[in-house]
Amino acid sequence: xxxxxxxxxxxxxxxxxxxxxxxxxxxxxxxxxxxxxxxxxxxxxxxxxxxxxxxxxxxxxxxxxxxxxxxxxxxxxxxxxxxxxxxxxxxxxxxxxxxxxxxxxxxxxxxxxxxxxxxxxxxxxxxxxxxxxxxxxxxxxxxxxxxxxxxxxxxxxxxxxxxxxxxx
Amino acid sequence: xxxxxxxxxxxxxxxxxxxxxxxxxxxxxxxxxxxxxxxxxxxxxxxxxxxxxxxxxxxxxxxxxxxxxxxxxxxxxxxxxxxxxxxxxxxxxxxxxxxxxxxxxxxxxxxxxxxxxxxxxxxxxxxxxxxxxxxxxxxxxxxxxxxxxxxxxxxxxxxxxxxxxxxxxxxxxxxxxxxxxxxxxxxxxxxxxxxxxxxxxxxxxxxxxxxxxxxxxxxxxxxxxxxxxxxxxxxxxxxxxxxxxxxxxxxxxxxxxxxxxxxxxxxxxxxxxxxxxxxxxxxxxxxxxxxxxxxxxxxxxxxxxxxxxxxxxxxxxxxxxxxxxxxxxxxxxxxxxxxxxxxxxxxxxxxxxxxxxxxxxxxxxxxxxxxxxxxxxxxxxxxxxxxxxxxxxxxxxxxxxxxxxxxxxx
Numbered sequence: 217x218x219x220x221x222x223x224x225x226x227x228x229x230x231x232x233x234x235x236x237x238x239x240x241x242x243x244x245x246x247x248x249x250x251x252x253x254x255x256x257x258x259x260x261x262x263x264x265x266x267x268x269x270x271x272x273x274x275x276x277x278x279x280x281x282x283x284x285x286x287x288x289x290x291x292x293x294x295x296x297x298x299x300x301x302x303x304x305x306x307x308x309x310x311x312x313x314x315x316x317x318x319x320x321x322x323x324x325x326x327x328x329x330x331x332x333x334x335x336x337x338x339x340x341x342x343x344x345x346x347x348x349x350x351x352x353x354x355x356x357x358x359x360x361x362x363x364x365x366x367x368x369x370x371x372x373x374x375x376x377x378x379x380x381x382x383x384x
Numbered sequence: 385x386x387x388x389x390x391x392x393x394x395x396x397x398x399x400x401x402x403x404x405x406x407x408x409x410x411x412x413x414x415x416x417x418x419x420x421x422x423x424x425x426x427x428x429x430x431x432x433x434x435x436x437x438x439x440x441x442x443x444x445x446x447x448x449x450x451x452x453x454x455x456x457x458x459x460x461x462x463x464x465x466x467x468x469x470x471x472x473x474x475x476x477x478x479x480x481x482x483x484x485x486x487x488x489x490x491x492x493x494x495x496x497x498x499x500x501x502x503x504x505x506x507x508x509x510x511x512x513x514x515x516x517x518x519x520x521x522x523x524x525x526x527x528x529x530x531x532x533x534x535x536x537x538x539x540x541x542x543x544x545x546x547x548x549x550x551x552x553x554x555x556x557x558x559x560x561x562x563x564x565x566x567x568x569x570x571x572x573x574x575x576x577x578x579x580x581x582x583x584x585x586x587x588x589x590x591x592x593x594x595x596x597x598x599x600x601x602x603x604x605x606x607x608x609x610x611x612x613x614x615x616x617x618x619x620x621x622x623x624x625x626x627x628x629x630x631x632x633x634x635x636x637x638x639x640x641x642x643x644x645x646x647x648x649x650x651x652x653x654x655x656x657x658x659x660x661x662x663x664x665x666x667x668x669x670x671x672x673x674x675x676x677x678x679x680x681x682x683x684x685x686x687x688x689x690x691x692x693x694x695x696x697x698x699x700x701x702x703x704x705x706x707x708x709x710x711x712x713x714x715x716x717x718x719x720x721x722x723x724x725x726x727x728x729x730x731x732x733x734x735x736x737x738x739x740x741x742x743x744x745x746x747x748x749x750x751x752x753x754x755x756x757x758x759x760x761x762x763x764x765x766x767x768x769x770x771x772x773x774x775x776x777x778x779x780x781x782x783x784x785x786x787x788x789x790x791x792x793x794x
Contacts (some may be wrong), residue, residue: 237582237712240712241708241709244426244708245426247426247427248422250428253429254428254430353480
């Protein structure tokens with residue numbers, strides 16, 4: 217034999233090609249009778265043994281107060297901590313001296329979904345969401361502006377808490 | 385031959401060709417569907433289930449997609465051979481079915497039809513496209529042409545992966561052609577003639593050749609896996625090593641031609657196993673299906689229909705075995721394939737010919753008539769032979785290295 221083949225010494229009952237093949241055929245046939253584990257995705261988004269984790273970090277959502285204004289106070293912490301540099305924030309100030317974002321845009325293409333913006337936010341305004349259906353017809357639509365971020369309705373992520381690692 | 389008989393022959397042949405071609409094409413679509421859904425079920429998945437009920441139209445959709453895709457030809461490819469290769473594969477695969485009988489014969493007819501006029505067919509209408517006197521020799525010859533399609537495809541692509549696939553295909557298919565033919569020598573010894581119709585008649589008279597020539601069936605079955613280029617011997621297109629093997633450079637309908645040819649080969653080889661070793665269209669334990677067809681009655685047509693159903697059922701069963709094995713057994717290494725072909729299958733088949741020839745000679749001398757006892761006597765010869773082979777095919781005895789090492793240890 218041209219190729220040097222290392223052959224393991226195995227007990228006699230384990231070394232038959234024919235018996236092994238028949239055993240394999242029996243095994244695959246037993247799988248034929250088992251129920252399939254496929255989730256029919258567009259119709260079904262969760263099964264008995266699989267749902268999206270509540271810690272899933274998806275596209276962002278900006279929470280609003282009772283008047284429907286965003287909770288953001290334009291402190292500038294989120295663009296500061298963002299490792300992907302995907303948040304654009306231009307702060308403004310009204311007559312009472314309250315700061316609010318003039319421009320707040322998140323480029324979801326640049327975002328790495330680390331969730332730091334949610335962790336750092338002192339007002340609990342910006343959140344990453346439990347959401348994954350983000351298809352758009354144009355690239356430009358992936359830059360979410362403030363209005364769009366406020367209009368999102370999907371649930372927000374419960375980030376991992378080091379003091380409560382199991383999420384209880 | 386009178387003009388009426390000629391017209392009858394032409395009419396019957398063209399109808400048979402049209403029907404068989406259409407049925408094979410639909411069968412290919414169905415068997416690809418079975419392969420995809422079956423493999424999915426074997427892996428606890430669902431498989432394609434969106435296009436049409438149960439995903440039945442998925443392959444039609446894929447075929448349409450292939451028709452509309454761009455044809456890519458490598459710049460350095462040989463244009464004539466590159467285009468010819470898929471055709472050769474396809475035609476060779478299609479031709480094989482011409483000699484396979486698929487039902488009990490229809491009765492003779494003598495009718496006047498509109499447009500065609502008076503047509504006559506003397507004797508029963510054999511349900512086979514071409515009742516060639518050379519029988520399965522034709523199959524051996526044409527199935528060898530199929531390898532040219534693969535080799536030329538790989539060579540003309542001017543791509544190293546395609547070329548390697550073609551080299552493997554040529555080496556592998558030539559070495560498995562020999563055990564394939566050798567295992568059929570035993571069938572020839574028993575039946576005494578090569579046309580498949582005669583082989584079926586002999587099996588109806590005695591027993592199915594799976595009993596009379598069990599080892600022959602095993603050898604033939606293994607060799608057809610290599611001949612149809614299917615797992616565990618699909619080395620010509622080993623995805624892990626050779627991208628896609630001989631059809632790496634093929635796209636759109638040219639690729640689909642190879643695909644259809646592969647599955648046509650699968651159906652034909654299943655039909656051949658059914659015909660050669662499992663009685664073809666014979667219905668077991670009955671004799672009413674073997675009577676001469678004399679008149680056009682409901683009984684005759686029912687008989688033809690039932691035998692055809694049995695033939696399709698057997699063919700489908702072996703096609704399923706091919707699929708089942710494909711999704712069970714992993715691919716062999718190339719030296720293992722060659723080892724199995726030349727050092728195991730070939731000596732076994734040669735030895736088997738000698739043993740069976742002696743057995744047939746002894747039975748002839750004893751003056752045994754060709755009935756079921758004849759088949760059972762041969763089966764009694766086969767059982768120890770099969771047991772011996774199964775015992776001898778242990779891995780330890782198979783691989784040279786293990787033997788040498790155990791000898792060194794003792």
